[in-house]
Amino acid sequence: MTNTTLKLLAQQLQLSISTVSRALKDHxxxxxxxxxxxxxxxxxxxxxxxxxxxxxxxxxxxILGVIxxxxxxxxxxxxxxxIEEESRKNGYALMILQSSHNPENELNNLKIFRQNRxxxxxxxxxxxxENIEVYQKMNDRDxxxxxxxxxxxxxxxxxxxxxxxxxxxxxxxxxxxxxxxKVLAIFGDENLSITQKRKAAFQKFMQDFAPKIxxxxxxxxxxxxxxxxxxxxxxxxxKIDTVFCMTDEILIGVMRxxxxxxxxxxxxxxxxxxxxxxxxxxxxxxxSYVETSGHELGKLxxxxxxxNMKGGKTLTExxxxxxxxxxxxx
Amino acid sequence: MTNTTLKLLAQQLQLSISTVSRALKDHxxxxxxxxxxxxxxxxxxxxxxxxxxxxxxxxxxxILGVIxxxxxxxxxxxxxxxIEEESRKNGYALMILQSSHNPENELNNLKIFRQNRxxxxxxxxxxxxENIEVYQKMNDRDxxxxxxxxxxxxxxxxxxxxxxxxxxxxxxxxxxxxxxxKVLAIFGDENLSITQKRKAAFQKFMQDFAPKIxxxxxxxxxxxxxxxxxxxxxxxxxKIDTVFCMTDEILIGVMRxxxxxxxxxxxxxxxxxxxxxxxxxxxxxxxSYVETSGHELGKLxxxxxxxNMKGGKTLTExxxxxxxxxxxxx
DNA sequence: AAAATTATCGCAAACGTTTGTTATTCAAAT
DNA sequence: ATTTGAATAACAAACGTTTGCGATAATTTT
Numbered sequence: 103m104t105n106t107t108l109k110l111l112a113q114q115l116q117l118s119i120s121t122v123s124r125a126l127k128d129h130x131x132x133x134x135x136x137x138x139x140x141x142x143x144x145x146x147x148x149x150x151x152x153x154x155x156x157x158x159x160x161x162x163x164x165i166l167g168v169i170x171x172x173x174x175x176x177x178x179x180x181x182x183x184x185i186e187e188e189s190r191k192n193g194y195a196l197m198i199l200q201s202s203h204n205p206e207n208e209l210n211n212l213k214i215f216r217q218n219r220x221x222x223x224x225x226x227x228x229x230x231x232e233n234i235e236v237y238q239k240m241n242d243r244d245x246x247x248x249x250x251x252x253x254x255x256x257x258x259x260x261x262x263x264x265x266x267x268x269x270x271x272x273x274x275x276x277x278x279x280x281x282x283x284k285v286l287a288i289f290g291d292e293n294l295s296i297t298q299k300r301k302a303a304f305q306k307f308m309q310d311f312a313p314k315i316x317x318x319x320x321x322x323x324x325x326x327x328x329x330x331x332x333x334x335x336x337x338x339x340x341k342i343d344t345v346f347c348m349t350d351e352i353l354i355g356v357m358r359x360x361x362x363x364x365x366x367x368x369x370x371x372x373x374x375x376x377x378x379x380x381x382x383x384x385x386x387x388x389x390s391y392v393e394t395s396g397h398e399l400g401k402l403x404x405x406x407x408x409x410n411m412k413g414g415k416t417l418t419e420x421x422x423x424x425x426x427x428x429x430x431x432x
Numbered sequence: 433m434t435n436t437t438l439k440l441l442a443q444q445l446q447l448s449i450s451t452v453s454r455a456l457k458d459h460x461x462x463x464x465x466x467x468x469x470x471x472x473x474x475x476x477x478x479x480x481x482x483x484x485x486x487x488x489x490x491x492x493x494x495i496l497g498v499i500x501x502x503x504x505x506x507x508x509x510x511x512x513x514x515i516e517e518e519s520r521k522n523g524y525a526l527m528i529l530q531s532s533h534n535p536e537n538e539l540n541n542l543k544i545f546r547q548n549r550x551x552x553x554x555x556x557x558x559x560x561x562e563n564i565e566v567y568q569k570m571n572d573r574d575x576x577x578x579x580x581x582x583x584x585x586x587x588x589x590x591x592x593x594x595x596x597x598x599x600x601x602x603x604x605x606x607x608x609x610x611x612x613x614k615v616l617a618i619f620g621d622e623n624l625s626i627t628q629k630r631k632a633a634f635q636k637f638m639q640d641f642a643p644k645i646x647x648x649x650x651x652x653x654x655x656x657x658x659x660x661x662x663x664x665x666x667x668x669x670x671k672i673d674t675v676f677c678m679t680d681e682i683l684i685g686v687m688r689x690x691x692x693x694x695x696x697x698x699x700x701x702x703x704x705x706x707x708x709x710x711x712x713x714x715x716x717x718x719x720s721y722v723e724t725s726g727h728e729l730g731k732l733x734x735x736x737x738x739x740n741m742k743g744g745k746t747l748t749e750x751x752x753x754x755x756x757x758x759x760x761x762x
Numbered sequence: 763a764a765a766a767t768t769a770t771c772g773c774a775a776a777c778g779t780t781t782g783t784t785a786t787t788c789a790a791a792t
Numbered sequence: 793a794t795t796t797g798a799a800t801a802a803c804a805a806a807c808g809t810t811t812g813c814g815a816t817a818a819t820t821t822t
Contacts, residue, residue: 105549108809120773120809121772123808123811124811132771133770150546151808151809154493154808155810156808156810158776159777160810173512173516176504183530195527199525200513200516213480217483218484218525358715359716362716386689447801448801450802463800466800484779485807488778488807490779
């Protein structure tokens with residue numbers, strides 16, 4: 103069965119294509135009676151306009167591209183859900199591609215976006231490798247690029263991200279409040295700038311405001327590493343009383359060790375993490391965390407995209423504020 | 433900056449559009465020397481073909497639609513990741529829309545798919561409400577529909593899903609192996625056919641093969657409900673020694689209660705669930721589970737889609753087999 | 763009653779491709 | 793020297809829309 107087209111409708115109604123087209127968009131030139139006829143037939147033949155023909159004619163695709171390292175990710179999927187919702191409300195569809203942390207895939211995805219003449223792209227850089235020139239070219243072609251989460255250092259782009267330093271500091275504040283004596287702070291992949299920022303902010307804050315608290319700093323790039331780091335540090339003579347986890351992956355490893363060693367939270371040990379909230383709520387007591395909401399970030403990214411598409415370039419770096427969510431783990 | 437087109441290339445090279453087009457696709461009619469020139473210029477002006485013009489001409493969009501209830505979902509996101517990967521390998525792009533369990537959104541998404549002339553759609557029904565006619569129409573228009581996970585009863589469609597009954601039976605088998613005396617079996621939303629199937633299979637198997645085991649059956653539509661159900665049942669005089677969780681949501685609730693009451697796994701109580709594996713591995717000891725892999729299902733769905741697009745209609749219902757993954761919880 | 767306005771609609775070009783057909787050139791075969 | 797046949801490239805139509813402009817008929821104004 104072939105698709106219904108304007109031409110088909112026009113033939114059936116003995117009208118011209120242009121009249122049918124205008125009737126369907128409620129153009130004032132067309133009489134009410136013809137509009138009624140046209141709409142009726144369009145309905146019954148369930149006509150749907152061909153988006154490809156429209157974009158070819160209007161040069162406006164109403165499609166936004168999204169590049170994430172991985173869709174299966176607690177943070178990114180809520181980000182995607184948020185922009186999907188906003189996009190739909192505003193008449194845009196989403197084309198979602200994942201880079202799998204692979205710059206080659208990232209490039210390939212960008213190519214697909216260009217072939218599909220997306221009106222804009224949300225991009226999260228695939229780890230450290232920064233091939234910025236391609237994005238620069240998109241901007242030059244008036245395709246706004248909004249970076250999120252993992253953003254380039256370059257300030258020629260629009261960027262939205264969590265207030266990374268504030269997150270770390272907020273965690274530190276609560277550790278100090280708890281009257282911790284000996285803290286283990288586990289950070290993520292040390293190649294990521296986000297890790298470096300958070301670590302630096304955390305360290306500085308602790309030194310400035312609670313120099314007598316003994317802190318050991320480590321990195322763990324995976325759940326497994328976190329599990330092992332935790333195990334090592336609880337076997338030492340002087341037991342740690344509080345552990346800070348920079349990511350969900352780390353928290354999971356830490357919690358596995360805590361459960362294995364049957365440590366009581368929060369009496370034996372306090373736990374605090376940075377998370378979007380899903381993982382911390384899996385345990386009893388619920389883990390206290392500083393919230394980084396992918397959902398909020400998504401909404402912010404979308405308004406930035408719209409702003410970029412309407413007005414001139416607004417090259418700014420926006421951050422969404424962090425919130426401390428108290429569980430029973432501190 | 434305007435996009436590079438065939439016309440532009442043709443003008444620069446003093447060639448016709450058709451020659452440029454053929455040169456770029458390595459058509460035998462074109463001489464090697466012109467091909468070289470064309471490719472060089474196309475490269476330097478970084479020409480990317482306009483996907484919209486191509487689809488308009490060829491009537492083949494190379495885009496597949498996906499409808500899921502929610503992207504942020506442990507199961508669906510791995511499904512999406514799988515078909516995304518397969519699609520990319522086969523030159524397809526994905527258009528992902530979420531229904532948010534809302535039939536109205538589902539309809540709207542279908543409309544967007546039709547406007548974009550997707551070559552096929554993967555669909556997961558939004559809960560119980562089944563508005564099948566729309567899908568029937570798509571099939572009539574030679575747009576293959578592959579249902580996954582939550583599928584219609586109708587057998588006029590191609591469907592892929594987990595082997596639901598086998599999952600439940602496999603769990604039952606392992607419960608019997610454990611020598612359980614008193615079992616609490618918690619199932620999901622009782623309106624879903626998937627729940628009914630699993631429950632029936634589980635019950636029948638237990639009665640047939642281990643009638644002396646005392647089983648209580650309940651439903652819990654959310655994590656909270658599961659938490660409460662679990663709490664109630666552990667306070668009874670005759671303690672349960674094994675709990676079965678049909679979904680991740682239920683497992684999370686159950687585990688929260690277990691941690692709160694400080695029950696030891698697997699000595700005080702055994703736990704088994706049906707899951708894709710992420711949640712069960714968050715705990716120590718790791719929870720034993722019957723695996724329902726969104727990833728496997730995605731790959732299966734994709735080959736079904738390809739089969740439908742090539743040959744004639746292959747209206748079958750395929751299932752991916754379940755696997756028991758032993759943790760330390762039984 | 764002629765002129766001016768308004769209401770309604772059709773014509774045709776354009777968006778960027780692909781592809782069947784035709785035209786040109788040039789060398790090989792008769 | 794003419795015919796044949798490759799090799800190479802141009803022409804033109806079509807895909808389904810949108811939209812400026814022109815055309816016709818109906819209505820109003822003078």
